[in-house]
Amino acid sequence: MSQPTEEADKSTGNAQVTHESINFANFNQDSTCVSVGYQSGYKIFNVEPFTKCLSLADTSVGIVEMLFSSSLVAIVGLGELPDSSPRKLKVFNTKRRSIICELTFPTSILAVKMNRERMVVLLEDTIYVYDINTMRILHTIETPSNPEGLIALSSSTEKNILAYPSPPKLPNRQESSTKGATNDNDRSHLENIPENVNSNSSNLRNGDVIIFNSHTLQPISVIEAHKAQLSAIALSSDGTLLATASNKGTIVRVFDVETGVKLYQFRRGTYPTKIYCLSFSQDNRFVCASSATETVHIFRLGQDEANNTMPSRWSKNQKLALQRYKQSMKQKQGSKPSSLVDSESDPDVDELVENDNSDDDELEEDIDDELAEERFSSSLTVPRRVSSTTSLGSYGSQESIGDKIEPHVDSARRSVARMIRRTSQSLGRKAAEKMGPYLHPKFSSLLEPNRHFASLKVPASKDTKTVVAIGNSVGQGELPQLGEHEDVDNSSSTSDSTFHQKLLHVMVVSSEGFFYNFGLDTERGGDCTLLSQYSLLTDVNDG
Template identity: 30%
Template sequence: MDLTRSTSNPNDAPGFLYAGFNQEYGCFATGLNTGFRVYNCDPLIEQARSESSEGGIALVEMLYRTNYLAFVGGGRNPRFPPNKVIIHDSIKSKAVLELEYKSDVKNVKLRRDRQVFSKRLTVVLVNKVFIYEFGINPKLLYTFETCDNERGLAAVSASQDHAVLIIPGRQKGHLQIVDLDSLGYYWSAVPQRYSESSINSNLNTSTTTIEHDLSSPTTTSSSSTGRATPTANISIIAAHSGKLSCVALNHDGTKCATASDKGTLVRVFNTATGTLLNELRRGMDRAEIYSIAFNHDSTRLCVSSDKGTIHVFNLDPSVVTTTDQKPLPRGPTYGEVVVYPTVPSVKGTGLTQNGNRGSSFSFMKDLLPKYFSSEWSFAHAKIVTENRCIAAFGEEKNTIIAICADGSWYRFLFDPRKGGECTRDSFERFLKNE
């Protein structure tokens, strides 16, 4: 959640620039005008902090629960130039890698691969995405071009067995699905197009700086290695007619979810085939989506926005049926008006096949506007201050964790059978509005 990209709210915690979960949603990190902090999600426990007058950090990316963090400077007094990525070792309390670009860095993603010591680094600029295998001397694996991506949209699968990256395509509303395993691991440590003087090769020094020429070709020259340059396995999905505003991947990279800048629909696709699996309606009014998250087994999805509401959708019929496979009754409706029949019937329960709320007129979807065939959220939670937030499913069953721009932390419980309004189970402030 980049809090610098949109208009601030009077309830925002002062100096709060960024919040983001780690790859498995067990921790979250915050970027502040004075540094950063790292917290355990549930229970809420501060695990690390580094704050000083040196300046602000606008982006903090964790590598699971390891000692590696990626930083990008920001705020009114950036600690690092916004065109640099700093890989920080919290055990050594120093930078171990620096990457410099000719434009501001919009996002950074880290992942750990099958090989024990293999790590991937994804750096997102406004029109380019760089993929590295990183160590003391980082190896550039591939460069991708995208349409204007001011939000820095990108998502990487968390599973160590299946490496998938999703980024915007070259056309508005399109999504690129990249099989990172197809990029290989055999590139030279020093790409031919970089000048030797731009790379610090002293092994006693833990910092490496690379200045990228954005006019360079998109792949490393194969002549320096004597091996063929691989072709990345890329699929393109025309996800929305408008610009993308949020993207997400499930744990193993088999499903992705997207929202456009209109913020009314969330679409879920199969990453292998590009098939549309679910089309879910958040609402009818325009909203800015701040987070989309799958649960661990990809049977549910939660969506948060600047409206201060978190929506939970079912993706799989198996989570909402009894042993005799009959639909369960649902709790009260929420949000926009949805018409339910007064007498339930097999064809008119007001529920979709996946157990989300729907219209009793959905059987007339070919005659009525698309609104009447929409799938609405199965459950919902409300942030009291109607503030911007990010949300994910908690480690405890049937819980949602929300991190809000006012420095508050929520844990909600939802009824997996009835849905409806979630119960606020716990509330704390990790940043105080002072």
């Protein structure tokens, strides 16, 4: 098979495309490879540089998941024959070209997740947990109907966290009003819903997430993420953070897994849409979301964003969560975060309350519904922002916090609509500055919510399904296109070598059959720049 063609013609859809179609695509645990399932087999591609690693002809493949970059691959068919049944899982050794084991389940397999210790198989109403070394079943979990196949498994075995949707529950105003994790000793979240209550009732909470320790095989807690039904969930690679989005698609939240405390809340857009994928960067500095609007939003997990999420009066759980998160980021960086003040000297942290008002988040979601009626586009222009030295994952001098850095703007995406939205956001920020001290913190945050740090537009049709991942730094050889961009500051003495160290790969795979590689400026944010694109549909039957 020839190498995938670069710079495919998206306007006509002609890129040596056959009549093949993509059934499945996903990144491996460290985002170094992409596995793709087709009607006649599957392929595995390396992403940096983009090359084909493996191509095997087979029956229709509905799921193909990798275990990092090893030779172990989990395959689920998508055919009518017994050997390609969606109820059968094959664990395959690609190096020896041999099947390690075959497992047959009572209903169709919706998802398979793996790390170096566990393999998790998801059916619509059951989860099976296996020892990946022996392929012995360890545990079975009965779940509510999960037709979307929502499940997440941390790639690190140090914590080995599994996350999946919780059964719906009726809000109980008598229970503790602290937002976040429900203690495992409190079993109220597992009580059966009364038979006379419609499962689609607006009174039900459908957006809770169960946190399960797949090493000890014990549930840990329930995180109250959203009131509405979940659309996407993701765990950070180390299992410390959980990202969630509901089927409204307007809000993305990030929680501390251990305490269940909400660390970040971001507004993705102003009207509902379907969020297909959430993904963390390997260092937990960013989380990205792809949606049906063909736009991928990248949110920065920084100190400013955390401050704008949490009220000035924090609960003890929130204090503990933020302290623990700061400490973990400090250990990753190997130096003390000078831009972060210690909690002992932080006046905001010293003001503690026993409980937060749990109605606040639901009030905010209700207000989001009202804002959704405005029907603005979700492709929002990012505001002026401070240098990323304020990020919890990027520590620097306190003096640099005041420096304003303009986000990168792609001239191809300039439009009157974006100018109008930017003006309205500027007015909102000015209103927040003047009225903020007199408003409840939740209303103040609505005037100036956390927006995306960066974004990119996928050259695909509307409602095209996409998966996204944040990779490593952009290599020196990939910079010429960026160096010629009109928005690069030519007056800067920064060399290309220094500049490329600030760029990260943001990789997108579309159901139309293309792999896109964008560059994210970690200092300026703004519009990501398309570096390259490749067709995944060329010479599918080769190999």
